[in-house]
Amino acid sequence: MATKKRKPEKSALTLPNPHNPPPHYNPPVVCEKIVEQRDVMVPMRDGKRLAVDIYRPEMKGKFPALLAIAPHNKEFQTPEFARAAQWSQPAWSRMWFGGAEGGDTDYLVTRGYVHVCGNMRGAGKSEGGGDMHWDYYDLIEWIARQPWCDGNVGMVGISAFGGAQFTAAALNPPHLKAIFPYDSMGAYGEWHFRDFYPGGVIHTMMFLLDSCNVVHLNRGQPGKLPPEMEKKWKEAMKNPDYLMYPNIFNVLVEKGQTMPLLFNTLIDPYDTEEIIAATEKKFKSIKVPAYTGAGWYAYTYKLHLQGSQQWFQNIKVPKKLLFTGPAHLQRPFHSFHDEILRWYDHWLKGKDTGVMDEPPVKIWVMGENRWRSGADWPLPETQWTKLYLDSWERLRPEPFVPGARDAKARPDTFAQMPPTQTNSVSRLRYMTAPLPGDTLAIGPIALTLYAAIDKTDTNWIIILKDVGPDVSVQTARPGETTVPNNLHERELTRGWLKASHRAVDPKRSKPWRPWHPLTRKAQKPVKPGEVNEYAIEILSTANLFKAGHRICIDITSTDFPSGLAGAHDVEYAPYHLCSSQTVVHKVYHNAKYPSHLLLPIIPS
Known part of the structure; x- marks a missing residue:
């Protein structure tokens, strides 16, 4: 009797994985x-290890290697550690921890790769001192x-x-031979100002990350800084917007003895032309295939998000x-290790x-919950x-006549x-009517805002939302x-701009991505009561606004920590x-001041 061949079972329910693209x-x-x-202690060219x-793999032969290295x-x-973490924790778990991001050793090695995980110079068990410029070259x-x-080496790991x-x-x-730099840090200076602090608005992520920092620090008494840094520090110590936060105040008075990366940002919160030039030179120096x-x-x-787009567009x-x-x-x-090994x-x-x-x-x-x-x-x-x-509170497609x-x-x-x-965040809201049909938006976004404030500075924070369904x-x-x-x-995405950083470089700007110099020279206080144009970059997204839903933006100027003394979830x-002051914001929308949102609509 012939044996019938069974066809593979096919589920009647299709649920694409948002973290794992086809095929x-x-x-x-x-x-x-x-x-x-x-x-294993690996010597660098200057003798540091x-x-x-x-x-x-426990088998004979030679294999390609994937290097994961970071300050983590x-x-x-x-x-x-993976075993202790129950192998995987989703983003909503209180035991989720960002630093475990060097790749799935079991998956990679059992499929014929060597996985090398290391600490950069001056972090963890690696030695410190000297110049780390050529370390990654020497290690590879x-x-x-x-x-x-x-003889074939790639790299793996995120952030x-x-x-x-x-x-x-x-x-x-x-x-x-190739790289897979996902969540690839900023392009413009990695940790530096432009990609990490869009619009020049300072946040506290470096403070929140510090509890698991293993970078070597010689922490001592706060002392006198080099003259230029001392001058900038004294300016920062006069900034009431810093001093009202006890955690930020503490970083400042320690004068770089604690959280030096955050300290340096606080006393010098600007981009520079030198960093931009160095980054554009770096774009040209990348010669290997890259999946970001x-x-x-x-x-x-x-x-x-900013860095990966900059890298992709410029290499x-x-x-x-x-x-x-x-x-x-x-x-x-x-996640997506099958795609990594496909690469x-x-x-x-x-x-x-x-x-x-x-x-x-x-x-x-x-x-839409699907891949495109x-x-x-x-x-x-x-x-x-x-x-x-x-x-x-309306958003309309027709311009003012x-x-x-x-x-x-x-x-x-x-x-x-x-x-x-106060613990309350004030806002203005603008929404479309319920949409008559599905509307697909994929890409970068910008808001042109005409507004006046009664102080010399504020933050503009723009929140894009999908609201609905609404049958009303x-x-x-x-x-x-x-x-x-x-x-x-x-909530889909946000955009930020410090009002005093409103200057725009027209040569570097695109309609969907205004380029603000963010330099000390370009920063200019706002004249109270004066109506100014603010070109605000809203970070990219991809969303299907379904029929009956509303496209919504909230305009605000702040957000608050969720815990005490600077702690946050x-x-x-x-x-x-x-x-640190009460600020009155006026948003204009008329023929003279046509504030508008620019959306990347994809035709059906």
């Missing part, structure tokens, strides 16, 4: 056991010479591990771009995985569409008291005079330093 490559397992070498852990403690990348070339390596990949690639070590990206959660990080190599979903990746990091099996093993035969951009679309692809970024088919702020009565509306107003006086209508009938207050609201969604 779901399945590299074969080539071994079951792993050989571990811990705390970096500490690395090496995990390799390499002990968080070990199997025992050391790996390539080892008897277990076939600081991702930023290290572009730094290494810019040195052009001969055996580095971020998740839609990364608008709160800012530097990962001239085989490249790909990936945007995953709105919840952060699980920790320890193990490396192509570039390091020479296999035909099809990874370069598909469109270069992959995008998870919120609201694109030929470039921003998407070439984008229709840049304006929505105008109007009275009575000069001379018409509705083109003469008075400004809307909100006042914000500082966190020393607004009329004069009882119960229909207002938009229902119980509609579901889903989520390290990568930090609060921002706001004005």
Whole structure:
């Protein structure tokens, strides 16, 4: 009797994974056991040594290697930590921890790769002192010479591990064949001002990250700083917007003995032309294929979402771009490793995985909850569409007609008291009517805002939301005079601009991405009562606003810590330093001052 062949079972329910794009490559397992070498001290050219852990297949042969290196403690990348963390914690778990992001050792090694995890110079078990400039070059070339390596080296890991990949690639070590720098830090100076603090608005992520810092510090008494730094420190100590936060006050009075990265930002919160020039030189120095990206959660990080787009748009190599979903990746990091090995099996093993035969951009679309692809970024088919702020909290597609009565509306107003006086955040809100059909927005966004304030500075914080569904209508009938207050609201992204940094460089700007110099020279106090134009970059997103939903923006000037004395729930969604004064904000929307939102609408 012939045996019937069973067809593979196909689920009637399709649930795409927002953290794992198709086509779901399945590299074969080539071994079951792993050989571990811990705390191997690798000499650099100046004699200093970096500490690395090496995990390799327990089988004969030579293998390509994937290096993960960062200031984060390499002990968080070990199997025992993954086991203690129950192997994976989702973003909403109170045990989620960002630093465990060097890659899934078990997955990588059992599929024929050596996984090397290390600490950079001056962090963890690595030695400090000297100059680390050539360390990644030397370490990659050391790996390539080892008897277990076939001479092909890539890199793996996200966030600081991702930023290290572009730094290494810019040195052009001969055996580095490709990189996968996801959540790749900022392009303009990694930790520096532009990508980490969009619009020049300072936040507290560096403070919130410090509890697990393993960078070597010689902490002592606060003392006199070099003359130029001492001058800047004295200026910072006169800033009441800093001094009202006890945690920020403490960083300042310690004069760099604690949290030096945050301290340096506080006393010198500016970009420089030198950093911009160095970054543009670095773009040109990248010669290896690069697969970068971020998740839609990364608008709160800012530097990962900003940096990955800057890298993709500016490097001239085989490249790909990936945007995953709105919840952060699980920790320890193990997401989309099939896509990582699809990339490396192509570039390091020479296999035909099809990874370069598909469109270069992959995008998870919120609201639609599915994957899309694109030929470039921003998407070439984008229709840049304006929505105008109007009275009575409305967003409208029609521009104001000069001379018409509705083109003469008075400004809307909100006042914000500082966190020393209130726990309430004031706002203005503008929404479209319920949409008649599905509306797809994918890409960068900008708000042109005409506004006046009664002080010399403030923060503008713009929040884009998907509100609805809403079946209501607004009329004069009882119960229909207002938009229902119980509609579901889903935050998509935000934009920031410090009012004194409103200057724009027209040569570097695009309609969807205003370029603010953010330099000390370009910063200019606001004249109270004067109407100014503010071009505000809102960080990229991808969302399907379904029929019956509303497109909504909230305009505010602050957000507050969720805990006491500067404590906060989520390290990568930090609060921002706001004005220590009560500030009255007036937003104009008429023919003379046509405040408007620019959206990247994708035609159906």
